[in-house]
Amino acid sequence: MATVIETQGLSKHYGGRSFPPWRGHETVRALSDLTIDVREAEVFGFLGPNGAGKTTTIRLLLGFLHPTAGSASVLGRDIVRDNRAIRALTGYLPGGIAFYDTLTGEQMLDYLARLYGRPTPLRSELIERLEMAGRTMKRPVRDYSRGMRQKLGIIQALQHDPELAILDEPTEGLDPLMQRAFYDILEERRAAGRTVFFSSHILSEVERLCDRVAIVRAGEVVALANVAELLNRRRRHVEIRMLDDSMPPALDGVAGVSDVVRRDGVLTCELEGDIGPFLAAIHGAAIADLTIEPARLEEVFLEYYADEGPAT
Amino acid sequence: MSRVVFGHLLRQNALRLIVVIVALTGWGMLMPVIYSAFGQQLADIVNTFPAIQQFVHFGGGDLFSLPGTIAVGYIHPIAIALLSVFAIALPLSWIAGEQQRGTLEIVLARPIARISYYLTLLAASTLFTGLAMAATLVGTVLATAAVGLLDQLTLANLPALWLNGLLLYLAIAAISFAASVTFDRLGPAAGFVLGIVLTSYFLQVLGSLWPDAEWLQPYSIFHYLDPSAVLLDGLQVFDAVLLAAVGALAVVYALAVFPRRDLAAPA
Numbered sequence: 081m082a083t084v085i086e087t088q089g090l091s092k093h094y095g096g097r098s099f100p101p102w103r104g105h106e107t108v109r110a111l112s113d114l115t116i117d118v119r120e121a122e123v124f125g126f127l128g129p130n131g132a133g134k135t136t137t138i139r140l141l142l143g144f145l146h147p148t149a150g151s152a153s154v155l156g157r158d159i160v161r162d163n164r165a166i167r168a169l170t171g172y173l174p175g176g177i178a179f180y181d182t183l184t185g186e187q188m189l190d191y192l193a194r195l196y197g198r199p200t201p202l203r204s205e206l207i208e209r210l211e212m213a214g215r216t217m218k219r220p221v222r223d224y225s226r227g228m229r230q231k232l233g234i235i236q237a238l239q240h241d242p243e244l245a246i247l248d249e250p251t252e253g254l255d256p257l258m259q260r261a262f263y264d265i266l267e268e269r270r271a272a273g274r275t276v277f278f279s280s281h282i283l284s285e286v287e288r289l290c291d292r293v294a295i296v297r298a299g300e301v302v303a304l305a306n307v308a309e310l311l312n313r314r315r316r317h318v319e320i321r322m323l324d325d326s327m328p329p330a331l332d333g334v335a336g337v338s339d340v341v342r343r344d345g346v347l348t349c350e351l352e353g354d355i356g357p358f359l360a361a362i363h364g365a366a367i368a369d370l371t372i373e374p375a376r377l378e379e380v381f382l383e384y385y386a387d388e389g390p391a392t
Numbered sequence: 393m394s395r396v397v398f399g400h401l402l403r404q405n406a407l408r409l410i411v412v413i414v415a416l417t418g419w420g421m422l423m424p425v426i427y428s429a430f431g432q433q434l435a436d437i438v439n440t441f442p443a444i445q446q447f448v449h450f451g452g453g454d455l456f457s458l459p460g461t462i463a464v465g466y467i468h469p470i471a472i473a474l475l476s477v478f479a480i481a482l483p484l485s486w487i488a489g490e491q492q493r494g495t496l497e498i499v500l501a502r503p504i505a506r507i508s509y510y511l512t513l514l515a516a517s518t519l520f521t522g523l524a525m526a527a528t529l530v531g532t533v534l535a536t537a538a539v540g541l542l543d544q545l546t547l548a549n550l551p552a553l554w555l556n557g558l559l560l561y562l563a564i565a566a567i568s569f570a571a572s573v574t575f576d577r578l579g580p581a582a583g584f585v586l587g588i589v590l591t592s593y594f595l596q597v598l599g600s601l602w603p604d605a606e607w608l609q610p611y612s613i614f615h616y617l618d619p620s621a622v623l624l625d626g627l628q629v630f631d632a633v634l635l636a637a638v639g640a641l642a643v644v645y646a647l648a649v650f651p652r653r654d655l656a657a658p659a
Contacts, residue, residue: 135657142501144655168503178494178658180404194396195502236498 084244084275085118085141089150092136092299110136111299113150118277118292123270125290125307126279127381133299134279135175138248141277142172155243168196171242175249175279177233181222185212185232188221192236203239209261210235226253234262238269245269247278251285263289287311287377295384302384307377312353314375314383320347326366334361394504394512401486401516408477409520413527416474420531421538423465427458428539453620458544462532463619466557471528472593478520479561480585483568486513487650488581494658506651510573514643517565518558525557545623552627553619559635560617564589566642573646576656589613613638 091114095107111133118124128134139145141154143163152159154166179188193200207213210231224232230253237245251259266276266289280286286293287307295303303310315338322328328347331337335357340349351358351372362370435456453463465471487510490496500506529550536545568585575581592612599609609615616631 139655139657144497144500146652146654164503164505167501170501172498172501174494174497174501174658176494176658177498179498180495182404191396191400192498192502195394195499195504197503 081122082120083117084120085116085124085152085154085277087114087116087137087150087152090114090137090140090147090152091149092133092140092145093148109299111140114296114301115150116294116301116304118275120275121270121273122291123266123276123278123289125286125293126277126296127281127283127286127293128279128296129281129385132296134296135248136299137296138172138246138277138279141246142167142170168198169243171237171240171245173233173237173245173247173250175252177229179221179229179232182220184220185217185224185228188232189217189236189239193239196240198240200239200241202241203235206235206238206265209265210258211261227255227258230254231258234265238265241272241274243274245274245276245278247276249280250278251280251282259285283377283381293377295381297385303380310380311375311377314380315350315352316375317373318349318351318358319369319371320362320365320367321345321369322347323366323368329362329365331358331361334358337361393515394508397499397504397509397512398516401513405482405516405520409523412474412477412520412524416471416524416528417531417534419465419468419471419474420528421535422531423461424458424532424535424539424541427455427461428541431455431457431461457620458536458541459620459623462623465532466528466617466619467596467614469593475521475524475561476564476589478517478524479565480568480582480589482520483513483517483565484572484578484581484585487569487572488575489572489578491655492577492659496655497658500655507647510569510646510650514565514569517569518562521561521565522554522558525554525561528557529554549623549626553622556617556622556627556632556635557619559632559639560613563613563635563639563642566639566646570642570646570649573650573653577659 090111091109092111093107093109114133114137126134126137136145140147141152141159143159143166146160155169157163157165159166180191183191189200189203193203207217212228212231212235216228221229221232230250234247234250237247251262254262263285269276270291278290290307292304292306293310294301305313318337320328322345325345328342328345331340331347331349336351336353336355337358338350338352340347355372438456453465453467454460455464487496490499500509533542533545533547533550536542564585567588568581571581571584575584593614595605595608596612596614599606599612599615613635616628616635618628618631621628
């Protein structure tokens with residue numbers, strides 16, 4: 081599978097040597113040594129709270145910022161030398177998108193599409209699915225609600241069926257129905273062989289949509305893995321309620337099981353990795369109820385954001 | 393140059409362009425009418441009180457001759473304010489303003505080079521300023537003909553006045569664009585440009601009204617548009633070359649800075 085985005089030690093520091101020289105100030109490390117790869121036809125999530133470096137990464141990929149160190153390529157083109165070619169093949173939804181307020185939604189889409197010089201095969205379908213059809217597109221953008229602006233932003237980013245969509249917090253302002261419609265659209269784009277790179281701090285949508293994620297903290301990647309792999313790595317909480325006074329199964333020493341506690345006919349433990357040895361160990365036990373809490377990306381994320389996050 | 397962006401700018405600013413053109417045509421018509429109605433009376437008053445003679449040479453013009461009256465019209469704050477719509481307001485708004493609002497980001501996310509974008513904006517600013525300058529001259533000629541004073545105007549020198557005025561406002565526009573590509577936000581860019589333009593205007597007016605401050609005038613960009621001299625003697629080559637050089641320097645600066653600088657996230 082081809083690599084669509086590849087970064088090698090990509091870094092962006094502000095301050096110090098800058099242009100023009102009088103703009104210099106104390107150095108801020110917005111992004112340090114970012115090395116990731118995004119593959120063709122995958123939905124790649126870029127996770128982190130505000131200020132972690134997500135938007136800086138996107139702005140570097142699109143040429144709004146110049147890297148302090150490292151290199152990156154998008155669709156096989158260098159982000160510094162061939163940025164114009166990259167932008168010709170990319171659709172971009174910035175966070176908190178702004179439009180020319182006096183233009184109608186239709187005029188706005190026309191203008192932005194003409195700047196690409198490409199046909200817009202997906203426009204009418206996107207307008208329909210995001211419920212922007214009819215008079216909405218004829219109204220000036222200044223009359224749009226936040227959610228409508230976001231939907232217009234999604235349409236302008238995807239209307240020309242770009243090889244790569246870069247979406248910064250795409251579901252901000254969308255109601256749950258529209259979020260669902262948007263998820264379906266992204267899944268279809270992936271099925272059509274398109275690549276989606278999106279930043280988010282809404283973990284449930286990343287968990288639902290993404291094939292792989294990178295978690296960034298203070299400008300550095302602290303995890304880069306398949307979502308399933310990350311969840312698998314995550315310790316799940318298990319609670320076993322025994323029938324009457326039956327003896328709980330012996331779980332000490334079982335692979336992946338830890339923190340076993342027995343109290344009042346209830347056994348609790350933590351389960352990590354392959355579930356097979358655990359199931360084998362409880363086979364035949366007189367169990368009244370068994371609860372294995374599903375691993376959530378949120379817990380993985382919070383774990384990485386603890387003071388002493390796990391090393392990558 | 394991007395034809396798509398240029399067309400967008402024309403559509404977005406059509407109403408603004410019409411309003412300014414109509415206003416400047418009216419303003420251009422006003423000066424010959426004032427001269428025709430009050431020129432002789434004002435000359436008589438000034439001749440009676442020679443001590444105030446210096447103070448009526450506002451900005452290098454006067455109200456005792458047709459070229460002098462037209463010159464006053466060109467250096468008057470109303471004319472400057474109207475022309476500044478295209479020479480200051482739009483250049484500041486088109487880059488620094490749009491960067492602050494976030495609209496620059498969605499345009500530059502398309503396959504358009506920053507140099508091409510800048511040159512397109514500069515071309516639009518040149519067109520708008522050129523049309524506005526022409527409107528002022530058309531108004532002046534129409535009113536001069538209406539009051540029967542065309543014989544006092546050397547029509548052959550009007551294109552030179554148009555060119556000299558255009559060069560002045562293009563130099564100001566180029567400085568505005570230079571500030572616009574340098575600053576991330578509209579406020580600092582506007583402050584920088586207005587500081588330069590207002591100081592420059594103050595030096596020119598002060599030097600024209602107070603003989604002891606006359607040495608300040610060459611430091612003003614407005615000093616290099618002398619409509620009286622152009623209307624009487626044709627294009628003032630040094631003035632035109634100097635204004636062109638100032639404009640060219642600002643353009644070269646912007647072309648060097650804009651493609652290389654980081655564009656901050658919108659406010």
